[in-house]
Amino acid sequence: MPIIEFSFIWILTIDIAAWTLLHLGISTALLSLPADRFTYDTAVTRIHHWEQEGEIWQQIFGIKHWKDRLPDGSSIFRKGFQKKRLSASSEMYLNQFIVESRRAEWTHWLLIPPSLIFFLWNPIWAGWIMVIYALAVNIPFILIQRYNRPRLQRLADRITDVKPKSSS
Template structure:
């Protein structure tokens, strides 16, 4: 801990800091161009080992709990709700898949500020903040990869159409 504060102030700062980081990162990611999420960036690819999302279902039983996760659009009143498909046409599926990339990116970035909490928290609490960041964001990342894997299995032959969406 670099800064020494009373416990009640540490708790208040932790809550405010996480709120700030979550909202700021979400707002920044919402401003990123949609076309960027249509591209086939390496980190967003559905890899063969994921078996079109089946890996995530087998490891984490995603279908049993994914409906319990709140969609960030209820807080920001912007963005694309991923609670369900907005249609079944190829364009609808590609938009949904792109928005799962945006959500995954948002939640990956939301883990990064966790080490900053060591500045004003005791070491044990800093580790709790890192654990919080992982426990809060990792399930959402898993759901996005699960959903995108399922969609990519359906849309794998529709790559030419994505250029018309930009």
């Protein structure tokens, strides 16, 4: 039994409005943070040994076959980082891509817990649908970041290793 009761049409309207505000609000909030907040991995974004540098996600889900079919959030926000054309020769671009990958992962992690607020006005079954929605919409994007970031890091490391060392 929800804490607040509304008619079905109001519940549907509130759900759509709440998800829209959550997606836009959390995305905008993280986009407004300086890039240096995402320069290093945290306990959340660190790629674990068992992930085999992201390859586990390809083995389990065949991620490289569908990852490019999902929408890119940067097309919605003017401040977003455009990722469609990988500039593999630019260390600066790759490092920025890695930073933005962490930002994107954080965004999608932070979009999951608010699904619990939907239990306030939805029937229990609908609240669970909202939790499932949050997981279904965000986990694929989290996995994409966790698959791509180690590959980008290896590429950036290769470019760094190839650079001529300056003599002192």
